[in-house]
Amino acid sequence: MSEHSVAPAVLPVGLPDRPGVTPVRVLRAELGKALALRSTGWAAVVAVAVNAAIATFVAYQARYELDSQPPSMLGMLTLALVATQLPVLVLGVLVSAAEYPSGAARSTFLAVPRRLPVLAAQVLTVAVAAVLTAAAALAVTSLALLPFRAELSLALDLSDPQTRRVLGGFVLYLVAVAVLGVALGTVARGPAAGLVAGVGLVFLLEQVVPFLGAPWLLATLPGWAGRLAMESDAGAAERAAQAGVGLTPWLGLGVTAAWVGALLLTAAVRLRRSGV
Structure with missing residues (x-):
């Protein structure tokens, strides 16, 4: 080899073949950060455990209430939704706000x-x-109810459109609550403020509205309206009639989706205009 030959270039170790920000890399980074948060795993575990524990307790008590109508399997699976939604909301808020x-x-x-792209990656990760x-909540709750199925005649007909709607609504509602948490965490720029806003929006406001003398306002709240999707057809119609509105289960879930969209838009504007 000639003494004037050029040595081959050595590429720096660790640099990507195609440097630059891509949606996949942003998503991978946000997924890694979410998994690194211990609160992410705990929130999921608490949500699953709460859903199963409440259903199991109610099923155990129902064995001794011989004069009352036995609960349905479908109702038992979604019975604890009000409590189950809170850890899921926490998950969404912390994924978006923990860094601030x-x-x-x-x-x-x-x-x-x-x-x-960071906001979009956080939304996808949390969803x-x-x-x-x-x-997991539906599966674990179903397993937890196995000892009571024969005694309480608990059965689930997955061919029934109402059953599929309720189970699908359960999943979609929790996704909406989680993404709502992402939006609120981004707007609030802090876990505490985001959680307070989220709990107030999906739970506390509907406790206050009846005292205002305008029950129809309940239909405008994301928590009350969205949970119509987990009611039976008769139960949803009764709740809507009590509020004086003609809201169907899917329209109720649409109200929740509208809140999520509006808050995500607010979060996007806040993100683009803020200094941090």
Whole structure:
């Protein structure tokens, strides 16, 4: 070899073949951060455990209430939704807001200057986590009720359209609550403020509205309206009639989706205009 030959170039180790920000890399980064948060796993475990524990307790008590109508399997699976939604909301808020108090969000947005891909990745990450949590809650609750099925005649007809609607509504509602948490965490820029806003929106406001003398306002709240999708056809019609509105289960879920869309838009504007 000639003494003037050129040595082959050595590429720096660790650099990507195609540098730059891509949606896949942003999603991978947000997924990694979500998994690194211990609260993510705990929120999912608590949601599953609460759903199963409440249903099991009610089934146990129903064995001794011989004069009352036995509960249905479908109703038992979604009975604890009001409590189950809270850990899922926590999950959404923490995934989006946990970085702000520590200042780590500056590094995130320095790496992704356009910012909106970060919000989109967080929404997708939390939505997938909520789907898995909801499916696990239904599966574990169903297993927990096995000892009571013969005594209480608990059965589930998956060929029934109402059954599929209720189970599908359960999953979709928890996804909506989780994404709502992402939006509120981004707007509030802190876990505590985001959680307070979320709990007030999906739970506390509907406790206050009846005292205002305008029950129809319940139909405008994301929690009350969205949970119509988990009611039976007769139960949803009765609740809507009590509020004086003609809201169907799917329209109720649409109200929740409208809230999620509006808050995500607010979060996107806040993200683009803020200094952090």
